[in-house]
Amino acid sequence: MSVPLIRFDWRRLSAMMRKEFAQISRDPSTFLIALFMPLLLLFMFGYGVSLDTSGTRIALVVEDDSAQAMQLTQSYRASPYFKADILRNRQEARARMVASEIRGMVVIPQDFGRTVLSGRIPEIQIVTDGSQPNMAQFVAAHAQGVFQSWLGAEGLADMPAAPQIEVSARYWFNPGLKSRYFLVPGSIAIVMTMIGTLLTALVVAREWERGTMEAIMATPVSMTEFIASKILPYYLLALASMTLCTVLGVTIFELPFRGSVLALYAIASAFLMPALGLGLFISSATKNQFVASQMALLASFLPTFLLSGFIYEISSMPLPIQAITYLVPARYLIPSLQTVFLTGDIWGQFLPNIGIMLLFGLFFFRLSFRATRRSLD
Amino acid sequence: MGRIWAMIVKELLVVLRDPKGRTVLVMPPLIQLFVFTFATTLDVKNVDLAVLDQSRGAQSVELVQRLAGSPNFREIRMLHSMAELEQAIDRQEVLGALVIEQDFDRRLARGEPVQVGLVLDGRRSNAAQIVNGYVGQVAAGMNADAIPQLREGGARVTHWFNPSLDFIWFTLPSLIVIITSVAGLAITSQSVSREREMGTFDQLLVAPLHAHEIIIGKIVPPVLVGCFNGTLFMILAQLVFGVPYTGSLLVFFPCLLLYMLSLIGIGLFVSSLSMTQQQSFLGSFVVTNPIMILSGYASPIENMPEWLQTLTYINPARYFLVIVQGLFLKAMPLAAVLQQAWPLALIALVTLYAAGRLFRARME
Numbered sequence: 001m002s003v004p005l006i007r008f009d010w011r012r013l014s015a016m017m018r019k020e021f022a023q024i025s026r027d028p029s030t031f032l033i034a035l036f037m038p039l040l041l042l043f044m045f046g047y048g049v050s051l052d053t054s055g056t057r058i059a060l061v062v063e064d065d066s067a068q069a070m071q072l073t074q075s076y077r078a079s080p081y082f083k084a085d086i087l088r089n090r091q092e093a094r095a096r097m098v099a100s101e102i103r104g105m106v107v108i109p110q111d112f113g114r115t116v117l118s119g120r121i122p123e124i125q126i127v128t129d130g131s132q133p134n135m136a137q138f139v140a141a142h143a144q145g146v147f148q149s150w151l152g153a154e155g156l157a158d159m160p161a162a163p164q165i166e167v168s169a170r171y172w173f174n175p176g177l178k179s180r181y182f183l184v185p186g187s188i189a190i191v192m193t194m195i196g197t198l199l200t201a202l203v204v205a206r207e208w209e210r211g212t213m214e215a216i217m218a219t220p221v222s223m224t225e226f227i228a229s230k231i232l233p234y235y236l237l238a239l240a241s242m243t244l245c246t247v248l249g250v251t252i253f254e255l256p257f258r259g260s261v262l263a264l265y266a267i268a269s270a271f272l273m274p275a276l277g278l279g280l281f282i283s284s285a286t287k288n289q290f291v292a293s294q295m296a297l298l299a300s301f302l303p304t305f306l307l308s309g310f311i312y313e314i315s316s317m318p319l320p321i322q323a324i325t326y327l328v329p330a331r332y333l334i335p336s337l338q339t340v341f342l343t344g345d346i347w348g349q350f351l352p353n354i355g356i357m358l359l360f361g362l363f364f365f366r367l368s369f370r371a372t373r374r375s376l377d
Numbered sequence: 378m379g380r381i382w383a384m385i386v387k388e389l390l391v392v393l394r395d396p397k398g399r400t401v402l403v404m405p406p407l408i409q410l411f412v413f414t415f416a417t418t419l420d421v422k423n424v425d426l427a428v429l430d431q432s433r434g435a436q437s438v439e440l441v442q443r444l445a446g447s448p449n450f451r452e453i454r455m456l457h458s459m460a461e462l463e464q465a466i467d468r469q470e471v472l473g474a475l476v477i478e479q480d481f482d483r484r485l486a487r488g489e490p491v492q493v494g495l496v497l498d499g500r501r502s503n504a505a506q507i508v509n510g511y512v513g514q515v516a517a518g519m520n521a522d523a524i525p526q527l528r529e530g531g532a533r534v535t536h537w538f539n540p541s542l543d544f545i546w547f548t549l550p551s552l553i554v555i556i557t558s559v560a561g562l563a564i565t566s567q568s569v570s571r572e573r574e575m576g577t578f579d580q581l582l583v584a585p586l587h588a589h590e591i592i593i594g595k596i597v598p599p600v601l602v603g604c605f606n607g608t609l610f611m612i613l614a615q616l617v618f619g620v621p622y623t624g625s626l627l628v629f630f631p632c633l634l635l636y637m638l639s640l641i642g643i644g645l646f647v648s649s650l651s652m653t654q655q656q657s658f659l660g661s662f663v664v665t666n667p668i669m670i671l672s673g674y675a676s677p678i679e680n681m682p683e684w685l686q687t688l689t690y691i692n693p694a695r696y697f698l699v700i701v702q703g704l705f706l707k708a709m710p711l712a713a714v715l716q717q718a719w720p721l722a723l724i725a726l727v728t729l730y731a732a733g734r735l736f737r738a739r740m741e
Binding site: 027028029030032033036037040041044045047048049054055056057094095097098099100103121123124125126127128129130131132133135136137140141143144147164165166167168169170171172173174175177178179181182194198199202203206286288289290291293294295297298302306307309311312313315316317318321324335338339342343346348349 | 395397398401405408409412413415416417418420421422423424425440451466467468469485490491492493494495496497498499500501502503504505506509510512513516519520523531532533534535536537538539540542543544546547563567571651653654655656658659660662663666667670671675676677679680681682685699702703705706707708709710713716
């Protein structure tokens with residue numbers, strides 16, 4: 001009683017798809033994931049995740065009463081990067097740092113004014129809360145910056161004319177260095193992963209768990225028709241969700257869109273192949289919604305989040321992890337998406353990425369065909 | 378008491394009976410531990426940089442050699458034209474390109490200050506900013522060697538609690554928060570809806586059990602799994618990754634329990650609202666995301682807009698993150714822990730109460 005593999009009939013397919021669409025539209029959770037989740041992600045990444053720091057709370061421990069110390073204090077208080085409270089001793093500042101109320105402190109020592117008056121460069125101490133390394137680096141860099149520019153204004157940093165190299169940086173494609181410029185393409189990747197893999201895995205696992213899979217298998221529907229009827233609706237849903245993200249990103253978050261719509265859809269479609277294939281495979285291999293959901297999280301959501309270059313630089317990872325990233329389809333999606341939004345159509349970059357994603361898709365589909373067929377016997 | 382015990386045993390069996398389910402409770406967290414730890418560094422290393430050296434004098438060669446010698450750069454690719462530069466950046470082959478003008482050496486020889494241009498790929502704006510810092514350091518090093526006065530005085534920087542700013546010391550304590558949350562929410566949210574989908578919920582209703590007994594039975598397994606994972610991670614963080622734990626263990630466990638309870642309240646709430654496992658899973662997923670992203674782990678809370686900062690006061694992860702980081706690295710004293718723990722207790726109380734009410738309403 002083997003199920004024919006190749007038989008294909010449009011009428012049967014459309015009947016199956018109608019059933020799938022009815023299921024989608026009856027379950028509010030699909031809308032939660034396809035409509036609400038993209039909005040939530042964009043919103044959180046747009047407002048919540050900001051690596052553009054300002055107004056960091058620090059303490060100024062001023063141990064010197066001189067006019068120079070007061071001027072430097074004023075410079076720190078005027079800096080947009082800091083919200084500085086003035087304290088008299090280091091113990092209090094330490095206690096506040098332990099309680100995570102402040103991120104660092106600047107100590108202006110007793111002989112500060114005297115050193116300035118004698119024409120030498122004075123010393124200050126910058127102490128940061130190292131438990132958050134990024135923040136610590138940021139506090140150190142900006143605290144030094146404020147001090148340097150104060151020294152310059154005091155005329156102390158005037159150096160004799162001597163060779164001096166200055167680096168002037170220009171950021172292409174994102175001159176304002178807005179982090180949402182890379183967070184929006186990242187959200188698109190995550191939303192497509194969720195619909196493609198998570199949702200598909202859940203839906204098909206449910207058919208197995210409830211036993212309706214056997215019911216479908218008993219009908220004249222062939223494997224190809226069955227898989228197509230599961231894939232097409234979620235493919236369309238994912239594309240719709242991606243479109244929503246793009247429109248919101250461009251209108252509300254003012255993300256530039258310098259490539260073409262054709263390229264965007266080509267890239268997205270190519271990525272959805274491995275995403276859907278993986279979802280199908282997980283559901284056929286686990287046949288249990290809870291296990292399928294946890295596997296889908298582990299095999300698709302986390303890699304898309306962590307190993308795709310979306311937030312964390314792949315080149316900074318240890319070599320074994322870098323090797324693993326080559327197996328993550330999103331790794332080929334993220335750079336292409338960033339390019340299509342911020343740079344334009346660079347087909348020299350898109351085509352190899354699309355090709356690799358399609359190969360992954362082919363691989364996962366073969367796997368799930370096998371897993372489904374075997375489990376029928 | 379006997380009834381509660383029977384209920385707890387039944388719930389534990391549901392979670393632990395299935396071998397695949399058992400594996401799923403422990404393996405993914407362990408995989409996450411290693412992947413997270415090694416992948417989530419915001420350090421930028423092994424960067425490929427391009428150089429367009431149009432001066433080709435002693436000083437410009439010196440600058441390029443210093444860049445090549447910096448441990449942060451992997452490959453320094455020499456370019457010959459602006460067109461090459463544009464292509465290398467467009468295709469993301471290099472993260473940045475340094476442009477040294479023709480008069481670089483001539484101006485330095487005359488004692489004039491000189492600018493070098495650094496073109497960076499703004500698509501990866503974070504990494505680009507850090508690379509800008511690296512190149513600046515190399516240039517500053519060259520300047521300092523040329524001008525001795527630049528080396529004295531100035532600001533002395535110290536980092537407390539984590540002197541070498543090891544990123545793992547930040548990641549691992551935070552991971553305890555993330556992993557216990559995922560376990561707490563995923564297991565709890567599934568527990569009621571699974572019964573409903575399987576039809577065993579009705580059996581539960583006719584069993585001689587009070588609503589609160591059922592709820593206690595549902596609370597225990599996720600608490601145990603969460604505490605198990607949390608403890609395992611705490612031990613691994615110290616033994617395998619060498620992160621120091623400086624606080625008191627007596628403080629850690631009550632806080633972990635409070636945190637688990639506040640999440641389980643949220644999970645039960647989602648579960649009672651859902652009719653199917655799919656709904657409860659997706660619902661808990663939608664809830665987990667903001668809890669994690671707005672906890673202060675992904676980016677500092679003070680960077681958020683004011684109104685969103687206010688909203689994070691109802692996020693339990695926010696408090697637990699401060700406690701865990703404080704207990705690991707800062708030997709946080711009890712008073713400071715309590716400051717974070719009482720909102721946690723309040724949230725636990727409110728969410729559990731609300732979930733209980735909703736659960737009871739659904740039973741009738």
